[in-house]
Amino acid sequence: MAEADLYTAYKGLLLPTLVHPPQSLTRFETFTFRPEDVVIATYPKSGTTWMQEIVPLIMSGGDPASVETLHNWDRVPWLEEGRSCGLNLDDRPSPRMFTTHFPPRVMPPSFFEVKPKVIYVMRNPKDVFTSSFHYCAMASFLVDPGPQNEFLQKFLKGEVMFGSWFDHVKAWLNYDERIFYICYEEMVKDLKGSVARIALFLQKSLDDDVIGTIAERCVFENMKKNNMSNYSAVPKEIMDPAKSEFLRKGPPHCRTTQTPV
Numbered sequence: 001m002a003e004a005d006l007y008t009a010y011k012g013l014l015l016p017t018l019v020h021p022p023q024s025l026t027r028f029e030t031f032t033f034r035p036e037d038v039v040i041a042t043y044p045k046s047g048t049t050w051m052q053e054i055v056p057l058i059m060s061g062g063d064p065a066s067v068e069t070l071h072n073w074d075r076v077p078w079l080e081e082g083r084s085c086g087l088n089l090d091d092r093p094s095p096r097m098f099t100t101h102f103p104p105r106v107m108p109p110s111f112f113e114v115k116p117k118v119i120y121v122m123r124n125p126k127d128v129f130t131s132s133f134h135y136c137a138m139a140s141f142l143v144d145p146g147p148q149n150e151f152l153q154k155f156l157k158g159e160v161m162f163g164s165w166f167d168h169v170k171a172w173l174n175y176d177e178r179i180f181y182i183c184y185e186e187m188v189k190d191l192k193g194s195v196a197r198i199a200l201f202l203q204k205s206l207d208d209d210v211i212g213t214i215a216e217r218c219v220f221e222n223m224k225k226n227n228m229s230n231y232s233a234v235p236k237e238i239m240d241p242a243k244s245e246f247l248r249k250g251p252p253h254c255r256t257t258q259t260p261v
């Protein structure tokens with residue numbers, strides 16, 4: 001399907017309409033934050049799902065139920081998604097956990113008044129591009145990427161969902177309130193150390209062995225087995241794992257087969 005059929009233009013960004021119907025965007029604009037809220041902010045394909053596993057485990061003191069009872073999109077919902085309209089987020093106890101793919105300029109007024117904690121995950125653009133390419137090919141609600149060189153031109157110009165990677169990263173790097181920056185690559189290199197630093201930012205005092213258990217639970221191979229996080233619950237007509245899995249490739253040491261780069 002063509003871009004006009006699949007995407008909505010919202011404040012200069014292209015958004016997949018199926019996931020972001022008009023009512024979810026209207027609700028987002030008036031959403032009320034609390035100071036205890038934790039917001040995971042990412043450009044798509046930068047390690048969002050990974051952080052949606054790490055943060056609930058940290059906040060629950062390492063309780064596996066925190067990632068085994070709710071799907072990632074319900075446990076750390078995207079504020080701008082249609083699905084979150086049905087979740088009654090106002091009734092959730094603090095500290096609530098949310099996700100957004102939006103840049104700061106699109107965040108609602110309450111975000112700037114209340115200044116919730118933000119964790120911003122960055123990933124190098126080459127891998128974000130490759131991951132996006134495969135994701136667009138497997139998700140029927142996204143515009144087919146076409147040949148890789150054409151998709152690269154669109155990616156570089158920001159003519160893809162949620163706009164330019166460069167603008168997104170620059171804008172969040174300039175946000176100077178309560179924010180913790182971490183790179184996907186740092187998490188690959190030292191997951192336990194990364195979990196420890198995130199816990200410190202979240203003011204959760206955890207024993208070393210709990211941090212180790214959380215990190216172990218969040219390694220690629222283990223997360224891939226968690227049906228609450230691996231997107232296996234999504235109908236094949238919407239996300240087709242035969243074309244590409246959601247947890248597709250992972251860091252180099254996780255690759256057991258020759259996956260196209």
Ligand code: A3P
Nearest residue numbers: 045046047048049050131219220247248249250
């Ligand atoms: P690849 O497509 O390169 O494999 P997002 O959640 O923001 O959509 O990002 C998805 C990317 O994060 C995918 O990258 C996915 O495999 C990777 N990912 C998810 N969980 C991971 C983990 N535990 N360890 C390493 N990479 C992970």
